[in-house]
Amino acid sequence: MIEIKDLHKSYKMGSNSLHVLKGINFSAKAGELVAIMGSSGSGKSTLLNILGMLDEADSGEYTLDGVPIRDLSETKAAQYRNKFLGFVFQSFNLINYKSAMENVALPLYYQRVARKERQEKALNYLERVGLKEWAEHLPNELSGGQKQRVAIARAMAAEPKVLLADEPTGALDSKTSYEVMDLIQKINDEGNTILVVTHEEDIAHMCKRIVHLRDGVIVEDKKVEQVRASEYVQ
Ligand code: ADP
Numbered sequence: 001m002i003e004i005k006d007l008h009k010s011y012k013m014g015s016n017s018l019h020v021l022k023g024i025n026f027s028a029k030a031g032e033l034v035a036i037m038g039s040s041g042s043g044k045s046t047l048l049n050i051l052g053m054l055d056e057a058d059s060g061e062y063t064l065d066g067v068p069i070r071d072l073s074e075t076k077a078a079q080y081r082n083k084f085l086g087f088v089f090q091s092f093n094l095i096n097y098k099s100a101m102e103n104v105a106l107p108l109y110y111q112r113v114a115r116k117e118r119q120e121k122a123l124n125y126l127e128r129v130g131l132k133e134w135a136e137h138l139p140n141e142l143s144g145g146q147k148q149r150v151a152i153a154r155a156m157a158a159e160p161k162v163l164l165a166d167e168p169t170g171a172l173d174s175k176t177s178y179e180v181m182d183l184i185q186k187i188n189d190e191g192n193t194i195l196v197v198t199h200e201e202d203i204a205h206m207c208k209r210i211v212h213l214r215d216g217v218i219v220e221d222k223k224v225e226q227v228r229a230s231e232y233v234q
């Protein structure tokens with residue numbers, strides 16, 4: 001599903017350059033649930049943003065679902081991004097003046113899905129994340145955990161091949177974090193490929209594999225016995 005070879009990325013700042021990714025090799029098959037760990041500044045978000053086609057590497061190869069991702073026009077990149085990828089961020093990134101349902105329906109609008117079908121699908125995904133009753137509410141009327149579940153519903157509504165989550169529980173307390181991980185595990189149980197950036201050990205162990213980044217390289221890549229989040233939510 002995802003294959004990257006010898007990926008490098010530097011940030012240029014004036015005459016200085018910060019080499020952040022120094023030859024990353026990584027692959028993930030369909031249906032995997034991978035945690036990407038590493039201390040702050042180790043390049044986790046940089047890697048995820050490249051995988052998510054929000055940013056480009058300086059060199060190396062990236063193949064997503066058999067498609068080589070390189071030198072794409074803005075339009076083509078946007079098309080692939082909408083078709084292949086769903087995003088979840090620490091800060092939820094919901095649109096404040098739109099209801100939960102409108103937020104979930106938004107990616108479908110960009111896919112030119114007709115209005116009625118958009119609303120039906122959005123409601124269906126809200127129901128799947130347990131928030132059907134909250135469809136008409138605005139984000140500021142929802143708790144942090146509910147906001148993140150709306151964000152997950154929005155990401156899934158476009159039926160992406162890969163869900164990329166950058167510290168999805170970073171702004172949530174433990175109990176709420178486990179509820180969000182429970183949802184992520186259920187989505188993965190249905191066969192979806194998911195990458196979760198986290199620096200929390202307990203969250204990483206709710207994935208099936210942990211990849212450790214340090215100083216721009218992968219220093220460890222191991223399978224783990226998955227802890228089910230449902231054991232921690234009543
Ligand atoms: P992490 O997500 O692991 O905390 P990041 O990928 O966000 O790490 O950042 C890795 C390093 O790159 C950090 O030192 C950060 O300050 C730097 N960095 C990130 N984004 C940029 C940018 N757009 N311009 C310059 N430096 C950046």
Ligand code: MG
Nearest residue numbers: 044045046166
């Ligand atoms: Mg980060």
